[in-house]
Amino acid sequence: MKDWPHYVELLKGAEQLLERAPFSGQERLKAQLWKQFAMNLSQGYFLLFQSTPDHPEFAPFENSVFLAQPNPDAVYYYAPVDGHGVYRVTGERGNAPVAGFALGNRIIGMDPSPGKGLGNFDMDDLELDADGRFDVIFSTDRPEGYVGNWLPMQPDTDFILVRQFSYDWGQEQDVRLAIERIDAPCAVRPPLTEEEIDAKLTHLFAGYMRNLSGISMGAVKRCVERDFVNRFNLNSFQELGNGQDWPQAYFETAFDLAEDEALIIESALPDERPYWNVQVIDSLWNQVEYVYRQSSLNGMQAAVDPDGKFRAVLSHRDPGIANWLDTGGNLQGMMIGRWYRCSSQPTPSITKVKFADLDCHLPADSVRIDANGRAEALRKRRIGSQLRRKW
Numbered sequence: 150m151k152d153w154p155h156y157v158e159l160l161k162g163a164e165q166l167l168e169r170a171p172f173s174g175q176e177r178l179k180a181q182l183w184k185q186f187a188m189n190l191s192q193g194y195f196l197l198f199q200s201t202p203d204h205p206e207f208a209p210f211e212n213s214v215f216l217a218q219p220n221p222d223a224v225y226y227y228a229p230v231d232g233h234g235v236y237r238v239t240g241e242r243g244n245a246p247v248a249g250f251a252l253g254n255r256i257i258g259m260d261p262s263p264g265k266g267l268g269n270f271d272m273d274d275l276e277l278d279a280d281g282r283f284d285v286i287f288s289t290d291r292p293e294g295y296v297g298n299w300l301p302m303q304p305d306t307d308f309i310l311v312r313q314f315s316y317d318w319g320q321e322q323d324v325r326l327a328i329e330r331i332d333a334p335c336a337v338r339p340p341l342t343e344e345e346i347d348a349k350l351t352h353l354f355a356g357y358m359r360n361l362s363g364i365s366m367g368a369v370k371r372c373v374e375r376d377f378v379n380r381f382n383l384n385s386f387q388e389l390g391n392g393q394d395w396p397q398a399y400f401e402t403a404f405d406l407a408e409d410e411a412l413i414i415e416s417a418l419p420d421e422r423p424y425w426n427v428q429v430i431d432s433l434w435n436q437v438e439y440v441y442r443q444s445s446l447n448g449m450q451a452a453v454d455p456d457g458k459f460r461a462v463l464s465h466r467d468p469g470i471a472n473w474l475d476t477g478g479n480l481q482g483m484m485i486g487r488w489y490r491c492s493s494q495p496t497p498s499i500t501k502v503k504f505a506d507l508d509c510h511l512p513a514d515s516v517r518i519d520a521n522g523r524a525e526a527l528r529k530r531r532i533g534s535q536l537r538r539k540w
Contacts, residue, residue, distance in 0.1 A: 150343045159354035160186075166362050171370035171403070172432045172481040185362055185433050188215060189258070193357035195227075196256065197349045202231040204338035205328045207311060210256075212539035216435040217257070217365050220487065221428050221445040222314045224539050227256060228328050232306035235288040240326035242281040246424045247314035247489060248272040248324050252287075252306045257390055258361035259352075266392025267303045272324070286331075314424055314489070316449040318533030364389070365434035369483055372403045379404055379412060381484075381496050398494040400427075400486045404463060406476065411464035411504045413511065414474070416497035418459055419488065422448060427486035427497075429463065429474050437477035440534045443527060444475045450530075452516035459497075460515055467523060468507055471516040 167173075167182055192215040200206040207226035211219030219225065230236055242248060249271045255264025275283045275298045285298035287309065292299070313324045341349070368389065375382065381400045385391060404412060414427070428445035429437045437444035446461065452471040454460055461472035463484065476482065488494045502510050518526070 151347060156350050156354050159351065160358070163359050163362075166359065166366065169363070169366055169370065170432065171366060171373045172405075175480075178432065181431060181433055181435070182362065185217075185365070185435060186358055188217075188435075189358040189361045190353060191215070192217070192361070193258065193353045196229075196258075197353055197357070198341075200229060201338070202229045202234065202307070203330055203333045203335075205229055205236065205309075205330060207326055207328060209540050210310065213440050213534060214539075217361055218368070218430055218434045218485070219436055220314060220426065221436060221439040222316065222318075222424075222426055222447050224313050224315075224323075224537060226311040226326065228309050230287070230302070230306060230309055230330075232302055232304040233289065234330050235286065235292065235332040236302075236309070236328055237331050238285050238287065238309075238326055238328050240283060240324060241322075242272050242275075242277055242283065243313070243322040243324045244281075245313050245315045245321045245323065247312065249312055250287075250300065251310040251312060251392070251395075252302060252308070253310065253390055253392070254305050254307050255390075256308050256310070257364055258357050260356075261360050261363060263364060263388065263390040266387075266390050266395065267306050268301065269392055269395050270300050315537060316424070316447055318530065319536030320533065323538045362433070366432075368434050369403060369430075369432055372401055372483060377402050379406075379499050379501055381486075381499060383494060383496050397487055397489045398491075400488075400494075400496055401483060402499065403481070403483050404476075405481050406463065406465070406501075407480070408465060409504050411462050411468060411502055411507055413500045413502060413507070414459075414461045414463065414484070414497050415500070416459045417493075417495045418453065418457065419491035419493040419495065421490075421492035422488070423491070424448060424489040425487055425491060427461065427474070427484060429476060429479075429482060429484055431477070431479045431482040434483070437475065437479065437482070440531050441527070442475045442477055443473055443530065444477055446472055446474065454512060454516060455514050456512070460511065462507065462511075464504055466504070468504070469517055469519070470507070470511070471518045471522075471526075473518075473523075 426447035
């Protein structure tokens with residue numbers, strides 16, 4: 150086994166990623182990147198060390214701590230698998246509006262480039278009992294004689310990801326899941342060997358930490374280079390590993406906002422909209438603090454104006470508008486929204502205005518909020534977020 154300084158040495162040179170940042174010249178950006186490196190190391194430990202394809206367990210993947218562009222309404226769980234194996238997932242569906250499985254190869258961060266999606270499956274398509282419980286088998290072929298829930302797994306699959314999107318934070322019943330490999334030769338998990346630990350530490354320090362930050366910054370930079378700054382673009386994010394069968398469209402923009410400016414976001418809403426949201430992320434692709442700040446809104450949290458449109462204000466301080474999107478102090482970053490299985494996919498408009506002139510650009514009947522209302526909304530948000538199971 151190598152000495153500890155060997156692994157520490159592998160971290161050197163990662164600071165050069167700062168040169169690839171889409172927005173530069175900020176000491177704040179450097180601090181955020183060092184923080185992101187620490188986050189990546191923490192997250193990578195879960196993904197690399199918590200379980201193995203022979204002895205899997207769902208590990209937390211993205212949430213209010215692991216912030217590489219998670220959907221704030223979502224919790225994600227990751228389990229490594231062998232695409233040639235046979236796995237059984239036992240669980241309860243819960244009642245969040247979206248819950249499903251995503252199969253893929255090379256979860257984001259494992260390589261310098263994202264892997265590929267190999268199938269998305271909605272839990273609502275499974276046969277559930279009266280209490281929402283189910284078993285489902287994942288394998289390349291349906292086991293002979295098996296008539297229960299079965300989902301196909303391609304041979305190059307190396308992970309199963311669980312997605313759950315919540316609307317009413319803390320009030321919905323969360324998904325509960327367990328996974329086991331049922332064709333494994335031994336149910337007892339052996340300890341990792343010295344060689345296995347060495348390989349995982351090397352990957353964590355020399356690979357995963359840099360890969361995740363590089364991919365994250367690249368996603369923001371692509372938006373800037375395509376000139377989608379303060380204007381939305383509709384995107385599938387397939388280049389980040391989404392399969393073609395993922396029934397979700399994203400609207401995205403990079404934002405560039407002075408201290409005395411605000412962005413007004415306006416959008417028609419689809420007639421049928423089972424799930425939608427919008428979120429604020431920083432220039433490193435990290436979600437802005439969302440437990441204690443209103444840096445995201447979903448279809449339940451958002452107020453709809455009397456004319457049926459959604460209007461929000463992105464700004465550095467509270468504009469007194471119900472649909473405030475808090476920048477978290479970031480002058481640059483991104484906004485990303487989602488239309489999930491919606492009947493249409495509108496592209497919202499953006500208008501940049503002086504913060505002091507907001508009332509001149511918003512309808513008189515746009516939904517306002519006072520200080521007491523904001524305090525209550527933020528309290529509901531932080532309590533609801535913490536009541537969700539994210540670990």
